[in-house]
Amino acid sequence: MDSLTELLNGFATAAHPTNLLYAFVGVLLGTAIGVLPGIGPAMTIALLLPLTYALEPTQAFIMFAGIYYGGMYGGSTTSILLNTPGESASVVTAIEGNKMARKGRAAAALATAAIGSFIAGTLGTLALALVAPAVVTVAIKMGAPDYFAVMVLAFIAVTTVLGSSKIRGLAALAIGLLVGTIGIDPTSGQQRLTLGLPELADGIDVVVVAVGLFAVGEALWIAAHLRRTPAEIITVGAARMTREDWRRSWKPWLRGTAIGFPFGAIPAGGAEIPTFLSYVTEKKLSKHPEEFGQGAIEGVAGPEATNNASAAGGLVPLLTLGIPTTATAAVMLGAFQGYGIQPGPRLLETQPELVWGLVASLFIGNVILLALNLPLAPMWAKLLRIPRPYLYAGILFFASIGAYAANLSTFDLWLLLILGALGFGMRRFGLPVVPAIIGIILGPTAEEQLRRALQLSDGHVSGLANTWFSKIVYVVILLVLIVPPIVTRLRTREPVKVGD
Amino acid sequence: MAAVQQGRSELGVALLLLVLGGWALIDAQQLDATAGTSGPVGPKTVPVAVGILLIVTAVLLAVDILRGGRGEQEAGEDVDLSHGSDWKTLGLLVAAFVANILLIDRLGWPVSGAVLFFGTTFALGSRHLIRNAIISIALSVGTWYLFNLGLGIALPVGILKGIL
Numbered sequence: 219m220d221s222l223t224e225l226l227n228g229f230a231t232a233a234h235p236t237n238l239l240y241a242f243v244g245v246l247l248g249t250a251i252g253v254l255p256g257i258g259p260a261m262t263i264a265l266l267l268p269l270t271y272a273l274e275p276t277q278a279f280i281m282f283a284g285i286y287y288g289g290m291y292g293g294s295t296t297s298i299l300l301n302t303p304g305e306s307a308s309v310v311t312a313i314e315g316n317k318m319a320r321k322g323r324a325a326a327a328l329a330t331a332a333i334g335s336f337i338a339g340t341l342g343t344l345a346l347a348l349v350a351p352a353v354v355t356v357a358i359k360m361g362a363p364d365y366f367a368v369m370v371l372a373f374i375a376v377t378t379v380l381g382s383s384k385i386r387g388l389a390a391l392a393i394g395l396l397v398g399t400i401g402i403d404p405t406s407g408q409q410r411l412t413l414g415l416p417e418l419a420d421g422i423d424v425v426v427v428a429v430g431l432f433a434v435g436e437a438l439w440i441a442a443h444l445r446r447t448p449a450e451i452i453t454v455g456a457a458r459m460t461r462e463d464w465r466r467s468w469k470p471w472l473r474g475t476a477i478g479f480p481f482g483a484i485p486a487g488g489a490e491i492p493t494f495l496s497y498v499t500e501k502k503l504s505k506h507p508e509e510f511g512q513g514a515i516e517g518v519a520g521p522e523a524t525n526n527a528s529a530a531g532g533l534v535p536l537l538t539l540g541i542p543t544t545a546t547a548a549v550m551l552g553a554f555q556g557y558g559i560q561p562g563p564r565l566l567e568t569q570p571e572l573v574w575g576l577v578a579s580l581f582i583g584n585v586i587l588l589a590l591n592l593p594l595a596p597m598w599a600k601l602l603r604i605p606r607p608y609l610y611a612g613i614l615f616f617a618s619i620g621a622y623a624a625n626l627s628t629f630d631l632w633l634l635l636i637l638g639a640l641g642f643g644m645r646r647f648g649l650p651v652v653p654a655i656i657g658i659i660l661g662p663t664a665e666e667q668l669r670r671a672l673q674l675s676d677g678h679v680s681g682l683a684n685t686w687f688s689k690i691v692y693v694v695i696l697l698v699l700i701v702p703p704i705v706t707r708l709r710t711r712e713p714v715k716v717g718d
Numbered sequence: 719m720a721a722v723q724q725g726r727s728e729l730g731v732a733l734l735l736l737v738l739g740g741w742a743l744i745d746a747q748q749l750d751a752t753a754g755t756s757g758p759v760g761p762k763t764v765p766v767a768v769g770i771l772l773i774v775t776a777v778l779l780a781v782d783i784l785r786g787g788r789g790e791q792e793a794g795e796d797v798d799l800s801h802g803s804d805w806k807t808l809g810l811l812v813a814a815f816v817a818n819i820l821l822i823d824r825l826g827w828p829v830s831g832a833v834l835f836f837g838t839t840f841a842l843g844s845r846h847l848i849r850n851a852i853i854s855i856a857l858s859v860g861t862w863y864l865f866n867l868g869l870g871i872a873l874p875v876g877i878l879k880g881i882l
Contacts (some may be wrong), residue, residue, distance in 0.1 A: 237768075255796055255798060256793070256794055268871070269868060269870070271871060272870045272871065273870075273871040285773075308746045315788075345727070350840075365783075376801050382790055383782070383787065383789065383790070383863055385775060385778045385779050385782050385787075386779070386789055388748070388775050388778075389731070389735055389772075389775040389776075389779055392738075392739075392768060392771045393735075393738065395764075395768045396738055396742055396768050396769075396772060397770070399742070399764060399768060401754065403749075403761040405748070405761060406749075406760065406761040408749050408761050410745060410746075410748065410749065410761065410765055411741070411742065411745050411765065416731075424843075437806060437809065437811075438812075439797070440794060440796050440797055441790065441804070441807050441808060441811050441841070441842060442800065442803040442804050442805070442807060442808050443797045443798050443799060443801070443803065443804065444796060444797075444804070444807070444842065445796050445797065445798040446798070446843075463841070494734035527726035537733075549868045588775055605844065606842065607838070607839040607842035607843060607844035608795055608839060608843055608853070609845070610838065611834075611835050611839045611842065612835075612857075614811070614814075614815060614834065614835075614838050615831060615834055615857065615858075615861075617863055618815070618831070618874070619827070619831065619835060621872065622822065622827075622873070623865060623869075623871045626873075628819050628822060628823060629817040631818070631822070632819060635812070635815055635816070635819070643731070643734075643793065645787075645792040646788025646791060646792075646803070647731045647791075648788070648790040648791060648792070649725075649731070649789065650765070665764045668759060668763075668764070669759045669763075672759045673759070702868075704857060707764065
């Protein structure tokens with residue numbers, strides 16, 4: 219069957235009234251929680267995971283589809299109305315978006331973000347539906363060395379691209395890989411790094427990891443540095459745009475989609491680079507370059523579209539290879555594994571209803587998102603005024619209930635506290651959290667592929683790069699490692715002495 | 719002065735990485751490399767590799783810190799980095815968190831969850847005690863019903879058994 223037929227079947231699944239309800243609830247909760255300051259899409263999904271424990275996998279992922287897009291749009295609202303977003307993908311949106319809001323153009327900024335997200339999300343999801351089956355035909359031929367190479371690429375990309383210090387990124391990845399090793403080794407049945415604790419034999423539950431590092435770590439960090447004077451929030455009416463805004467937005471939306479999707483689909487460290495690329499492109503192409511930095515609508519429209527298209531693109535490697543490229547995708551992968559489902563090239567064959575139901579729900583979720591967000595913008599803006607003690611108490615409250623509900627064991631709550639302390643320390647000392655989470659979730663799979671590859675080659679290291687595909691990937695890894703430092707060096711040919 | 723102190727605590731991160739790396743290497747020694755494996759890579763390989771990676775990053779990080787490199791503290795909407803960590807708030811917060819862990823199986827979630835929420839709002843400086851108490855109880859009882867009736871997850875009912 220071709221993917222369009224499959225997609226129509228997916229719509230039949232997703233359009234079932236109960237499933238529609240789950241998609242609606244997902245979008246609503248995702249946006250509401252994503253709007254709250256300091257809560258990004260990854261934390262939103264992690265905090266809402268327990269709600270899906272009682273659901274069938276298909277329904278759970280239909281709800282995730284809504285939470286995914288809802289959480290991202292919520293984050294944009296925060297960065298436009300509040301500035302300084304917690305989530306790296308929204309950083310660029312904040313530059314122009316917050317300036318627009320300060321000039322009394324918040325409604326237009328929110329509208330161009332919402333409509334841009336809708337267009338990019340719809341086109342991106344369509345591209346996902348068309349590309350995924352094609353990727354699967356390639357992926358099905360991939361062997362262990364190929365998988366291992368792609369995973370190494372994901373590790374390297376996420377450590378070198380994010381954050382300002384590569385050493386600290388590497389340290390975060392190493393910690394993640396270590397935590398991922400905890401538990402019984404699946405091949406030999408021996409306990410590794412469990413300290414003899416039976417509770418650790420199955421490894422640490424992904425909900426506990428994600429909620430601990432993101433939610434508890436964040437709440438502790440903010441609590442220790444809470445701003446005593448409330449941040450300034452801009453009031454806004456219903457989101458709407460003038461004819462002039464439309465004229466200036468539609469091209470950036472389309473360009474942003476074109477930039478975002480491919481970047482999301484390759485393991486390149488998430489939405490940071492493409493959103494920035496989109497910003498620079500719009501600045502260059504704009505007829506009003508002087509407005510950039512003062513609140514140019516193109517600077518919101520482009521990066522917002524890029525952000526959403528890249529999120530849709532990120533589902534390609536997640537669903538077809540089982541490789542997450544962002545923290546959000548890593549949490550989703552953990553959720554799949556929680557249901558005993560391993561995403562990969564066979565997923566489309568074994569779980570067509572789930573995959574295509576998920577894809578169709580992304581379309582539906584997008585429509586609901588647009589319908590909710592244009593009129594409800596003032597209500598979301600009100601959520602930003604929630605008193606901070608309630609906000610962070612709520613995060614700790616729901617983090618605890620989620621971690622406890624996973625296994626009904628207080629051991630998980632102690633683990634949650636330890637991981638929260640780790641998350642606090644990482645924020646304090648500038649260690650990025652995303653490489654750690656990718657390391658924890660992808661580490662065990664990478665080990666499995668490494669073992670399989672070397673088993674096939676009888677222990678020869680050459681067995682890791684004996685296919686043309688793995689060779690290409692290792693060349694790409696080399697480029698990722700070498701090119702950025704060289705570019706930096708060429709730019710600053712005069713070595714600047716940093717005085718202190 | 720502050721910079722020197724900051725550098726010293728940063729070296730603590732390198733030390734932690736070193737300890738974690740050592741742990742991985744020592745733990746790997748007790749593994750039987752041949753047990754149940756059919757390939758050349760046994761259960762030891764990855765822990766050893768990760769241990770070495772941790773030790774290497776510990777050294778690199780220490781070198782970076784001694785050369786003046788500093789980790790960038792995370793900023794955010796509600797974060798004010800102009801003052802140091804507020805240990806009193808953190809202590810109260812952790813106390814509330816631990817109280818929930820100790821009480822949840824004995825008194826049940828409706829009580830321990832309320833203690834957690836009330837304690838954290840208090841730690842974060844909210845002094846509307848009566849309002850907070852009402853919100854806390856409503857939240858913990860509400861989530862108990864949501865999980866037990868709505869999601870079929872049996873959160874402990876504790877001392878309120880027969881009442882809820």
